[in-house]
Amino acid sequence: MQRIIKNGQLVDESWHLLPKDATLDGISNCDDLIVPLALWVDHSTALKARDGGLGVWLEAGEEIEEIADQLDNFQVIALNFPAFTDGRHCSTAYLLRNRYGYKGEVRAIGDVLRDQLFSYLRVGFDAFALREDKDPLDALKAFEEFSEVYQASTDQPLPLFRRRA
Amino acid sequence: MYVYDQYDQQIVEDRVKQFRDQTRRYLAGELSGEEFRPLRLQNGLYVQRFAPMLRVAVPYGLMSSAQVRMMAKIARDYDKGYAHISTRQNVQFNWPDLEDVPEILAELATVQMHAIQTSGNCIRNTTTDQFAGVAKDEIIDPRPWCEIIRQWSTFHPEFTHLPRKFKIAVNGAVGDRAAIEVHDIGLEAVQNEDGELGFRVSVGGGLGRTPIVGSFINEFLPWQHLISYLDAILRVYNRYGRRDNKYKARIKILVKALTPQVFAERVHAEWVHLKDGPTTLTEAEVARVAAHFIDPTYKVLDDQDAALAALDAEHPGFARWRQRNTFAHKKPGYVAVTLSLKPTGVAPGDVTDKQFDAIADLAERYSFAEVRNSHNQNIILADVEQAQLFSLWGELREHGFATPNVGLLTDIICCPGGDFCSLANAKSIPIAEAIQRRFDDLDYLFDIGNIDLNISGCMNACGHHHVGHIGILGVDKKGQEFYQVSLGGSSGRDASLAQILGPSFAEAEMANVIDKIIKVYVERRNEEESFLDTFRRVGVDPFKERVYAANH
């Protein structure tokens, strides 16, 4: 079982991430599922009627605006990094937390590596599914790399210049 | 200049530790080359033809004597005894060992320096006028704003993996010496009718493969909103800039695709959410930063026109140097002095360790222990007493800094080219040298007057050839190194892109070609007319005819 980082701790993964081309056929009623955006868009009523937990995941090019008024339906929103050098979802996470007031889990999936975690945490991610070949225990160190930051973001709503002693 | 407090120092020291660990993990095989690459790039570390190249950040070009001495030390202890002033006011080392870089960063941190975001697809070092704070034509000192932008952009968590690199320049003077219109964002500090401070905002300028002059999308952004507006621009770019093709990934392509007007609307729509939030700048913060840039303790002096004229008469060499390498200062009795790093036979912008030490010394004795790097790849002592100018000239001559060519044809901007750079189509430094050798007659050079001659070894345009009055671009012609010439570019307030003259030339022809171009100018010019103005009046044809004449 994959272990993921959640709120700074390693936990066993309990959610199932459905692939991009997933359909409703044979879909579990009770499992906690993270479904691709397209499945949600086409079958939201059926998905809402299930008993298990529901999350949705977005490709880097998919826009959060598309579901901004439906966020209450999701316990998890997972944002996919096709490559760690693609920073689009850093803006998505920021918007989710600050513009759309989303309080559920925002999870980084895909090419998720230790050296990006500090900034992901800052913009609003609170869960991280590291790339499978990477050691999540080692990645925990990322959160302590910087003891001070300049900008306002999700983790620290005041920029340093409003906090400087 | 800005001095770190405990917060700034902590951030830089944390970075040293972080990069030390990243390098260790790379060398231990825990990080693949592909994974390490963007990390090292964001720390200014390229891997080049012969060795890594480390680009040290010099925020908006300002260095203290202590920092200049550190450049000397690094050049001596970790490199081959020299370094290079870049066209973005930074300092580059060409030969450090990867294993040494963490140690170099630790040394830099002791003098409040770093290499953060000097490369990679992130917000780069913010640049400005090399005469900021002393220029007579300055309206607003851009340096505090550059520092505020530096802090905002340093490890901005949302914008560390942009589609492509991102460069911001700020100007606060009547003339534009910061080339703001060829930057991703150009900011011009202005005052409105009520005397309030704000910024004109240009976006989408840039050189490289697709040179574009930026578009102004906001004529007056009140200063309080600078950061929220920058956040808005960057967010639009981060989300919608192209990522499928690195040659189409700069913000200029997005602005062009959307049109500047639509881009401006998108930014505005984003900005209304951010405006008046916690990132709104406070008077206290601006005052805190600006306090680092107040005037040094200038003496009350008079201008020394008569005394200097007398020295000119006696020493023609001094007169010439003074004419080219000094710049009017806002304070009576003071003058800014440019140290030319363009003597013939030295790669433009190269400085040896001994020269760095000498510069640090001169700055202490003549100019309040500070220097500035210019994007023209020279170094400036900004606050020299006119009464000391003659003795300074003598010292500069001893150290090889007194070539009286600032702004002249031989003050060439030149990228490292094929001698160092693995992307090059052609060498660029030998072309610069051949031209410098051809134009070795100072009287003739002075008569030709102001010319920006810029050379790049490939279309990445590190040498800014598109905005040279004369631009030279290295091209590959069936495996041979050839050079394309273009005319009429400008990076000043009237920014324009150069027009290609015609088919390219072999290396051996280049000095002749430039010679012909200059001859056309000299024949065609009206009195006092500059090369650029003449070109704009007569157009490209007369130059074409001469250069490609049948006897050629």
Ligand code: HEM
């Ligand atoms: C030696 C290794 C170097 C390499 C491999 C390199 C690589 C590049 C590349 C690939 C670009 C184009 C990026 C783009 O179009 O988005 C670029 C642009 C640029 N480089 Fe370099 N460069 C090198 C050295 C330098 C040096 C020494 C300078 C300063 C003298 C410099 C100044 C610039 C500038 C100012 C640009 C930006 C042009 C623009 O605004 O688009 N580069 N460089």
Ligand code: SF4
């Ligand atoms: S212009 Fe081309 S050759 Fe010159 S430094 Fe840049 S990438 Fe290298």
